[in-house]
Amino acid sequence: MLKDYGYIEDGKLGKPYDIRLLKRLLRYAKPYRSAVVLALFFSLVITAADLAMPYFSKIAIDRFITPSWYKITVGAESAQPIDKLKPLLLMEKNGRFFVISNSDLRKIDPRDLHKYKKSHVIGEKRFYLISKDTDITRVPGHVKESIELMADGSRLMPLAQLNTLSSTLVATIRRGDLRGLGMVGAVLFCLIIVSFTFGYFEYYLLEYTGQHIMRDIRTSLFRNIQAQSVAFFNKHPVGRLVTRVTNDVENLNEMFKSVAITLFKDFFVLTGILGVLFYMNWPLALVCVILVPIISFFTFFFSSLAREAFRELRAKVAKINAFLSERISGMAIIQLFAAERAQQEDFMRINHENFLAGMKQIRVFAVFMPLMELLSSFGVALILWYGGSKVIQDRMTLGALVAFISYIQMFVEPIRDISEKYNIMQSAMASTERIFQFMDYR
16 A cells, blocks of 8 residues: 555645646637636626616715705806806806705815815805705795795705704605615616626526536546556556546636636726726725735735645645545455554544644634735725715715725625635646646556
8 A cells, every 4th residue: 555645746736827738628618618708798797786786875875865065156256167067057046156966066176176165166055956846835934935946946945954844844855865765776676686697697607617617527537547557557546546537627617617707707896896986086096095905915925825724735635535545445454464453543643634734724714814804894994084084074975985885895805806716726727737647648
């Protein structure tokens, strides 16, 4: 029986990619390229739906939950800003002033906005815009006196006055906002359905493709093994051959279904989140970008530790497999020489080594996973501190702040995912190399 159990090389991890090996693997994937392309399309749709959800939440908050308008007085000082902002403005019936919504207010350059507010071109007082088809007959007289008619027939009410009305009357006045919230809710529900439906088909296609590719590789590998001479089987333990056809091929399956498509998805998510963040508020987006190198450093640092732990664990598992294969097949000889106790001690030693290797891997992830959550929470705290101050200063909407928090929580996952895919690629490349070595054996 082989003392090294014939499995020491199983602990070796390959490069994260090898063009030569990937080209050979692509031959097996080529018959199923249509399914792969379709899965990639589904992945893009899912990514778009996931990215849209926080943005629609922002719309719901800014337009329908906390809408407010600001007056822009008409005068010599306001002539220039009115000309610049005219597409965003709504005029009072007699042309005495204009109003601009809180969401449109954030489209103004912060320096110009500060200048306009300092010169009182844009007022500090908040107003609520009542649609022209809303019945306000039940509004108390003293509140009606503060309502002003706009050029399009809508009416402007001080937000402070709106807050003094009964909840029933507020619900009547804000019926349009309630309808808007219902529409946003319906859109979010549709996005969830789309994400679920396309996610199902994406998963099915990936599994379908992976299983077919694995079937073809196993068939080729077994055909090659059957064609070998008796000397080949004397040289290679049974456990090693079984692992080639089972475990190593399964590693390739994991790569096909977890890396091939989802790696693109992670890239799309990262770029999409950064694009949306910079579109909504680039100064706050820059604050978020500070976290990227920190998260990346810890991710790849722990990734290297995890690779070492994974390498050691695979070596120990391989030893156990080979030990069991050799001892079970040679059990008659062991019993003939009454060597059960010695073999039991050997197995206990190897099994304990496997236990220690497993605990080492667990310790790595026991630190890594909470650390990622900590960094994510730190990002949320940073956004709340910086973004919250901007909301207080009227330089950012509450909806944008909520969306930022959602996006930063989504941002950590792809980076962590890419690190995990890196480990899978390494393991898969090592398995690929061993599989093709057997296929090329003559």
